[in-house]
Amino acid sequence: MKTTSHAVILDDQKIVAFSFALLLKRECGIELVQSFSQGSEFLQFLRAFGKQELFIFLDYYLPNENGLSLLTEIRRINGDAKVIFLTGATAPAVISSILQYRPEAVLSKSCELSEVFACFEAIKKKELYICSEFERILSTYDKKIKTFTPREIEVLQYFRRAIASLKPLQEPF
Structure with a gap:
């Protein structure tokens, strides 16, 4: 199945990115697959690559940012x-937030190969694909639940990192 000749994977789990890159090459016929674990390296590559057709497989959870940002x-x-x-995210609010930003598709890291095909x-037909x-x-998701914007998620991640960097209180004994 020949789809395009270029794909990029951004995932901080290097074994996942490596394995998925092999799958894309062997099963989907994509000639060149690059993988990155840091958003900054990925963006640098993207700027150099130019405005050619490209599939970008983006993880939602990244170390210092999220895919939406x-x-x-x-x-x-x-x-x-x-x-x-x-993504491995399974929270309905996260999936709903991703869909608000209109990617071409959303795949679970646990999906079958047939769903990748x-x-x-679906992308060829310009249709949204959800695994x-x-x-x-x-x-089963209650649509009344509020989802976060990318900026709100960035702020929450900032607080999470700030709290994680705090030293635990010493016992007075």
Whole structure:
């Protein structure tokens, strides 16, 4: 199945990125697959790559940022890029937040290979693809729950890092 000749994976779990890169090459016929674990390295590559057709597999959870915070920058640099979230996130609010930013697809890291193929087919038809696991999760999701914007998530991550850097209180004994 020949889809395009270039893909990029941004995932901080290097074994996941490496394994998925092999899968894309062997099973999907993608010739060049680059993988990155840091958003800054990825954006540097994207600027150098230019505005060519490119599949970008983006994890939601990254060490110092989330995939949503990168999505706007990706679209600015390369409007032809096809962004597919490949994530282990299963919280309905997170999946709903991802969908608000209109990626081309959302895949679970636990999806079957057939869903990766179906994802490429949907993208060719310019249709949104949501893997079956996320479809099930969203079907039971209470839409009244408020989702966070990328900026709100950045602020929450800032506080999480600040709290994590605090030293535990010493016992007075």
